[in-house]
Amino acid sequence: MKLVLPAGIWQNAMEVLRERPHDLERVAYFDGCRLEPGLGVVTTLTIPHAEYTHGHFDVPAEEMSRAGRHLRRLGLVRLAQAHTHPADWTGHSPYDNEMAFSQRDGAISIVIPNFAGCASGLADCGVHIRERRGWRQLRPSELPDTVQVVPSLIDVRP
Numbered sequence: 001m002k003l004v005l006p007a008g009i010w011q012n013a014m015e016v017l018r019e020r021p022h023d024l025e026r027v028a029y030f031d032g033c034r035l036e037p038g039l040g041v042v043t044t045l046t047i048p049h050a051e052y053t054h055g056h057f058d059v060p061a062e063e064m065s066r067a068g069r070h071l072r073r074l075g076l077v078r079l080a081q082a083h084t085h086p087a088d089w090t091g092h093s094p095y096d097n098e099m100a101f102s103q104r105d106g107a108i109s110i111v112i113p114n115f116a117g118c119a120s121g122l123a124d125c126g127v128h129i130r131e132r133r134g135w136r137q138l139r140p141s142e143l144p145d146t147v148q149v150v151p152s153l154i155d156v157r158p
Helices: 007-017 061-066 069-074 094-099 140-146
Strands: 002-006 027-036 039-046 077-084 108-112 126-131 134-137 147-150
Touching: 002 007, 002 077, 002 140, 007 027, 007 039, 007 077, 007 147, 039 069, 039 077, 094 134, 126 140, 140 147
Parallel strands: 002 039, 002 147, 077 108
Antiparallel strands: 027 039, 027 077, 108 126, 126 134
16 A cells, blocks of 8 residues: 655644643544555545543544544545654554554554654654554655655745
């Protein structure tokens, strides 16, 4: 799966994920369109109503359903999730593996360190992909082929 992620949506996600209080794990979903098998383009950031703690987040089933009601109506699919961790570690915990938005091959989960407290770019994050054997954190060299952040605006006026 290759995910095309507009920079403006990434920035919006960072702003929401670092809201006060600054010591809670938070989650956001990236929704959009699949243009062809293996290529998804993010169009929409969805923030679920979740229960947040210092060590994890929980999106109850009813709230997960509520956070997905727009998908069919707008012709979108959930492409990825991003969530924060309290420190520099950007791996997936067993809880993260189990509670990810999807267990389908190709699903993408981005872990943002330090409760998104700094201006995190993808190189600062852990990007995980769901494979047949489970979740795997990508090596930095794999990022460009998996997630591409593109400009939200290109202004070429003089």
